[in-house]
Amino acid sequence: MDLVVSQLLNGLVYGLLLFLLASGLSLIFGLMGVVNLAHGSFFMLGAFIGLSVVRYTGSFWWALVLAPIPVALIAAAIEVVFLRHLYKRDRTDQVLLTFGLSFVFTDLVEWGWGKDTFSLSEPESLENSLQFLGGYFPQYRLAIVVFGLAVALFLWLLIEKTRVGAMVRAGIDDTRTAMGIGLNVPLILTTTFASGAALAGLAGVVAGPILGVYSGVDVEVLIPAFIVIVIGGMGSLKGAFVGSLLIGIADTFGKAYMPEASMFLIYAAMIIVLLARPNGLFGQAGSQ
């Protein structure tokens, strides 16, 4: 019984980490139609910058606060310098561009930090385990669950209840009309892209103590995040949330009970959803 509960917790943790990644990916796709293959790179970059911040300051919390900032700036620069010129072109061009960027980031990270696997240690205040429901649960993992749910709630409130969110939704629904009524759509695009990247960078730091920090972690997390948004529906925050938890929990249980077949299960799920509901579980028909 306690094994099931602890697997459930691990699944939640993995799912919420995926959510931090998938939410940005999904909003970026919804708004700009960009399938961002460099999104995993933002995650990786955040993790490595976090690692350096921890080395200098000795504090995980500083890493958590500081690492997303340069990631967001880099992403904003990418949007302004490259992506912006490709919106009018074929979708393929954007995918290829971000694919090229992901190579560049992998190389730069290996150049700057080396090819080793580093571990980011969790903050000292969260090192212990809590005992309840007949099992021991690491505090850090519990904290991720709380943090992930808080971010999800925050994003939901931001997108659904604020003026800024309304602008983003307007951009997703109909870019032209949004421009027509005087919204500064280019600014919205840059900001969304940078914020999504910052979230990915944040996820990189948070996931550091669990997944490790290494070049190659980008693809490792990007593919599941893609599967999440395909299943959840591209452009939908709710879809990203449900899809993340679904994939996180399914993958964790799969690895625990059917280690041989676990990877196939996830891909099979994606293929089935794509064929049965090409727009995903919560995607709007006709959106992009």
Add this chain to the structure above:
Amino acid sequence: MSVPRVDPLPTRIPGRKPLVGEFAFFVIALAWPFLVGSYGTGLITETLIFAIAAMSLDLLMGYGGLVSFGHAAFFGVGAYALALSGVKLGLNPWAGILIAVVTSAVAALVIGYFCVRVSGVAFFMLTLAFGQLLYSGAVKWRGITGGSDGVGGFARPQLAGVSLDDPMYMYFACLLAFALSLWLLRRIIGSQFGHALVGLRENETRMRALGYSTDRLKLCAFVISGMFAGFSGALYAIYNSFISPDALSFAQSGMFLLMVVLGGVGSLVGPAIGAAVFLLMKQFVSSHTEHWLLIVGLVFICCVMFFRSGIYGFLKQWRERGARA
């Protein structure tokens, strides 16, 4: 729906006399191993092999407008089919090549059956997912594929005392395979089927209205493309004497895409040039610096941003400008 572009077909009409450039290419190609050492021969052998895979992707991408992010899947299936038919079944490598082509065709038929039902981003995601599925299959299914250790130790084909163990013969075999593939792909693109495929790329709705079964057309293109990729994979396995899951990886699919984009999408010869430039560049860069990936990434970005018609398109423009002046 975008306004259909009315472009002239990017293919040459079959029956026209071949270009001087092609004639020159084959003369140089025949003399090549005598001009350069064994190292240069190996490099060009590899180029010819990858050129076949790049051209097969171009059939799908450049002519059918179907951008596949999982093309390495068929390359890898062909390579593994050849390797495993030798190691596990003890078959003759000639039979292995045939098995590789048939297996990759079957794989393309099954995967294509699902993929052609969706279009645009979903097509790209689905091909990516299938590619990853096969990749993880090759990694996890250790009993058969040897996992990440790969498969080695299979014989190279022999014929009448001539063995492909000799790099020179391997080179000529690949040159023949390349010429054959180029000729066949040209015939396919010049055929009625090829023209229908271009029509599909330009305006699918109209093709459907004209009575074409568009899904079947796409599936056909997918299978043909997969077969050539599998053929290329089999040659690669023979050339390398070893095959690992890397041949099926996402990165490998990306390299094929880069070859096509670099050379020029929808020109067939372009992606072959792209493969050559890519491998030469890789050779040159890796011997000077460790930052091969950085260079690949930057080239990718430059191609997409500024150089969309690729090397072939650039050469064509240059020649046309020359002709006008």
